[in-house]
Amino acid sequence: MKRRLRKILSDNIPCEDLPNIHNSYDVVGDIAVIRLTKASSKYNQAIAGAILEVHKSIKTVLAQTGPVHGAFRLRRLEQVAGENKTTTIHKESGCLFNVDIEKCYFSPRLFHERMRIAKLVKTGEVVVNMFAGVGCFSIIIATCSHAKKVYSIDVNPAAVRHMQENVRINRVYGKVFPMFGDAKEIIEKKLRRVAGRVLMPLPEKALEYFPYALLALKEAGGWIHYYDFEHARKKENPIEKVKLKATKKLESLNAKFEIPLGRVVRKTGPNWHQIALDINVRPT
Ligand SMILES: C[S@@+](CC[C@H](N)C(=O)[O-])C[C@H]1O[C@@H](n2cnc3c(N)ncnc32)[C@H](O)[C@@H]1O
Structure with missing residues (x-):
C-alpha cells in the first residue's frame, strides 16, 4: 500500500518536494491522520487524495497541526478531505474502540x-490502569487474559x-471499571493495596505518580509497567537512562524492586x- 501511495504521490508532486512529505500517517478506524510541515502543507489535497485512493475504507483525512499537548494529551486536528468528523470506531486485537480523536x-x-x-496478566489478577484513556489497555487485558x-x-x-x-460494546461489564x-x-x-499489577501509560507524569502506583499495589508486591520518553545520542542507551531515573526515584521511596x-x-x-x-516490586 505504501508503495502505491508513493507512486501516486510521485505522479502528483514534483520529485524535489517528495522528501518533505512525512511518509507515515496514522489510521484510526476510518480516519487517516497526516502530518504536514510548512513545506508540505501546499500538497495537503494531493496527499489526502492518494490516501483515499489507496485505502478504500478511509472516509476522512485529518491533519495534525501541532504536537500532542495538555493534561489530556490531545492533538489539534484540521479536516483536509472526506467527511468532516473526528469520531470513529477502531478495531484492535479483536476489540472495538469508539473514540473521538480530537x-x-x-x-x-x-x-x-x-x-x-x-x-503478562495472570489468572485472577487485579489491575489498576492509572491513565487509561478510552480504555484500550484495560479492555484488551479484560478480553485477552x-x-x-x-x-x-x-x-x-x-x-x-x-x-x-x-x-459496553466489548461486553466487559463487571471486569473493567471506568x-x-x-x-x-x-x-x-x-x-489502596488492591492490585497485583499497575499500568502507568503517561510518560509525562509517571515519575511523579510512582508513590501512588506503589500505594495501589498489594502488600505482597507485584508489577508496575512504567513508561517514559528519553533522549539518547548515538552512544547512549535510552533504556539504561530511564532505568537509572526510575531506580533513583523508587529508592527514594524505599521500595524494594x-x-x-x-x-x-x-x-x-x-x-x-x-x-x-517492567518493574517487579517485592513485598513491603
Ligand atoms: C498517553 S494517554 C494514555 C491512554 C491509554 N493508555 C491508551 O493506550 O490509549 C494518557 C491519559 O492519561 C490521562 N491523564 C492525564 N493526567 C491524569 C491524571 N492525573 N490522572 C488520571 N488520568 C490522567 C489523560 O487524559 C490521557 O487520557
Whole structure:
C-alpha cells in the first residue's frame, strides 16, 4: 500500500518536494491522520487524495497541526478531505474502540505494547490502569487474559465517557471499571493495596505518580509497567537512562524492586524514544 501511495504521490508532486512529505500517517478506524510541515502543507489535497485512493475504507483525512499537548494529551486536528468528523470506531486485537480523536488521546501505534502487557496478566489478577484513556489497555487485558478486575482511571471526562461506551460494546461489564478523576486521588481514596499489577501509560507524569502506583499495589508486591520518553545520542542507551531515573526515584521511596525488562516501545522523534520498564516490586 505504501508503495502505491508513493507512486501516486510521485505522479502528483514534483520529485524535489517528495522528501518533505512525512511518509507515515496514522489510521484510526476510518480516519487517516497526516502530518504536514510548512513545506508540505501546499500538497495537503494531493496527499489526502492518494490516501483515499489507496485505502478504500478511509472516509476522512485529518491533519495534525501541532504536537500532542495538555493534561489530556490531545492533538489539534484540521479536516483536509472526506467527511468532516473526528469520531470513529477502531478495531484492535479483536476489540472495538469508539473514540473521538480530537477530544481523547488515542494512538494505534501502541497496539503491540498493549497486547504484550495483556499476555503478562495472570489468572485472577487485579489491575489498576492509572491513565487509561478510552480504555484500550484495560479492555484488551479484560478480553485477552483471565484478570479478575481492571480499575481504569482517567481525568478526561470525554475519555471516560468513551471508555464506558467501550466497556459496553466489548461486553466487559463487571471486569473493567471506568473511574473518572485524578489517579492520585482515586488511589488514595479507593484503591489502596488492591492490585497485583499497575499500568502507568503517561510518560509525562509517571515519575511523579510512582508513590501512588506503589500505594495501589498489594502488600505482597507485584508489577508496575512504567513508561517514559528519553533522549539518547548515538552512544547512549535510552533504556539504561530511564532505568537509572526510575531506580533513583523508587529508592527514594524505599521500595524494594528489580527491573528485569526495559524496551523501546517506539521512536518518537530524532534521538527520542518511548521506553517501557517492567518493574517487579517485592513485598513491603
Ligand atoms: C498517553 S494517554 C494514555 C491512554 C491509554 N493508555 C491508551 O493506550 O490509549 C494518557 C491519559 O492519561 C490521562 N491523564 C492525564 N493526567 C491524569 C491524571 N492525573 N490522572 C488520571 N488520568 C490522567 C489523560 O487524559 C490521557 O487520557
